[in-house]
Amino acid sequence: MNESIPTGAHRVLFLNTLAFTLCFAAWTFNGVMVTYLVDNGIYNWSQVEIGWLLGIPILTGSIMRLPLGIMTDKYGGKWIFVGLLLLTALPMYLLNFTESFNWYALMSFGFGLAGAGFAVGIGYTSVWYPKHWQGRALGIFGAGNAGAAITTLLAPTALNYFTENGQNPEAWKTLPTIYAAVLVVMAALFAFLAKNKKPLVSTRTMAETLKPLGNIRVWRFGLYYFLVFGCFVALSQWLVPYFTNVYGTSLVIAGLFASLFSLPSGVVRALGGWMSDKFGARKVMFGVFAWSIVIAALLMIPKMEIFSPGKGVNAVQKGVVAEVKPNEIIMESGKVYPFAGKIAESDLTLDKAPILPQKTSWQEPVVKPGDRVEKKELLVKGVTRINFEANMWVFAVLTLILGIVWGIGKASVYKFIPDYFPNEVGVVGGMVGVIGGLGGFFCPILFGYLLEGTGLWTSSWMFILVLSIVCYWWMSKVVKSILRRHAPEISDKIEHH
Structure with a gap:
């Protein structure tokens, strides 16, 4: 008989999802803001400086996922999330006083902390739900990835409105002020409406807390997440120059296509959680890797x-x-x-x-x-x-499908964690999140080197193809090992057919 869901669990899930959506919107803020500041001549930053400003928040949010995941396991998620929202709001507001690259970079380090909201929310959501509801709950929470598309779609229009279509360029500072205010309001809502809850085992030493990180399974899950989340974050930014360079589209159209890739991927994550509960995370991930291999193979063919x-x-x-x-x-x-x-x-x-x-x-x-x-x-x-010619519409549809497939995969990876590490969801989820987040930081850099070395824009898809094959092979190897150990007669039949 399935365990009942505690009173207040759905309210906490709603608050977690809303907070994470706002955090993700803040985390990807520089993608729009820095582009606007440079394109309108407000700051004369070089391509190298722009690259750093795009990457700094992603790096901060990724690295901080592990310590905040540990803190969530130890103290519960309520006050950790409240503190995170307030700490993110301060540097976001202080962008108003930007006079140089160094100041903007320093504030980007600060509000990049928003990306760590994922590790807090994963641990805090998981502790409220029984095993049969974990996939759905974590999938619904993960839909907060859609915050990236919210920034991509709404921020450019808001900037045009505030600056009166460039007539009053200094009014760009209104946007980070609004972001900061929204984060503070969310922190207040969280403080008043959420109820704290910690895992059953919350008095462990630091050595005991970090012990699961010695398990190879954590790093395997991290590799899966590097693909379905890290490459997703990277492509959310990379597709804009891809469309402008390969297909000659305008920046607005390129942004729209990039949003079509990222928005469904966030929303469909809840479906991935439901599918993982119903069919099992491993079966779903096999499908995710297979689709990823096929689509990357089709997209890697250059014009x-x-x-x-x-x-x-x-x-x-x-x-x-x-x-x-x-x-x-x-x-x-x-x-x-x-x-x-x-x-x-x-x-x-x-x-x-x-x-x-x-x-x-x-x-x-x-x-x-x-x-x-x-x-x-x-x-x-x-x-x-x-x-x-590598038809643009076919390319756009294939990237849309890939975004949906990866959205399902993101939820499935996190379904594994409470199954294998029920009392260490925060620390293990944090580490898996770190590896995935670092993918979002390193992949655009790697894509750039591949483009420079090969001269092919599709070299990024070649990398994704290889990574997808490695993930599929590793999971197949693990399944065969499990079968040999627990059901050798079935293993023999599988290997001979």
Whole structure:
């Protein structure tokens, strides 16, 4: 018989989810704000400085997830979350006094703490729910990822309104003030409406608290989360320059497409929690990795134009070339060799936005009048051109699907944690969150190096493909090991089929 849900659990879940949504919006604040400040000439920051300002909050929020997860396990989540919201609001408000890069960077370190709200909320939510409800509860909480899309969609419009479309540029400071005020109001609501609750085991020493981190399973879950969350955070930022560079879209359209990737991924996380409860987290994750492999494999094919040798024309007898015309070669013996000449680009009937690669073929003479040729010698070489445009709408739909798949995966990873570490959800969830968050920091840097090294924008998808395959392989290896240990007869059947 399933254990009943404690009174007040759903209220705490609602407060946790709302607080995490606002924290995630604050955590990704610089993606819009820094771009606006530079594009409008308010600050003349270099590309390197911009990169640091985008990465600093992600790094802070990632690193602080582990200590705050430990504190949540020890003291309960209520006052940790209240303190976090207030500590985040202060540097957000102090952005108003920005006069230099250093000040803005320092405040970014401060409000980046918002990203650690995930570890607090995971531990605080988990302690309220019985095992059969863990997946759903943590999935609903994780929908707060949608805060990234809220900032992406609403902040640019708000900035245009406050600055009167750039007429009063200093009014940008109104936006961080509003963010700070909202965080303070959320802290007050949390303080008045939430009820504190700690895990059953909350008097452990620090060594006992950190002991689960020596379990390889924690790092395996961390790798899964590096893919489904770290790469998700990275692509939420990376897709904007991707669309502008590869498809030549405007910044507004690129932002819209990036939002279409990130918004459903956050919202669908609750579905991932329900699926994990119903079908089991491992089965769901196998599906997530399989879909990730297939979609990354499709997306890694770059826009390209390939020329390859095609069908040519060979001499059937030896002789001397008399004349070379655009579509035929005439020999002195009177023998004529017709061939297909190249069609002018203006006359080609190619689709403007093809979904599949398009092929065109033609032939070019390799001999000239007066040349003596032997039997079977090549007179005309064939040329085949394969043109692949990587259709933008297909690309957008595939990224949308991938965002949804990863959203389901994010919930499934966290379903594992209370199953295996019921009394250490805060510390284990914090560590898994650290690894995933660091993915959000390091992946854009890695994508940049891959782009520079290969010259291919799709090199980021090649990395995601390899990472997805590694995750799938590692989980398969673990499942086979479990079967060998507990059901060797089933293991033999699986391996022979």
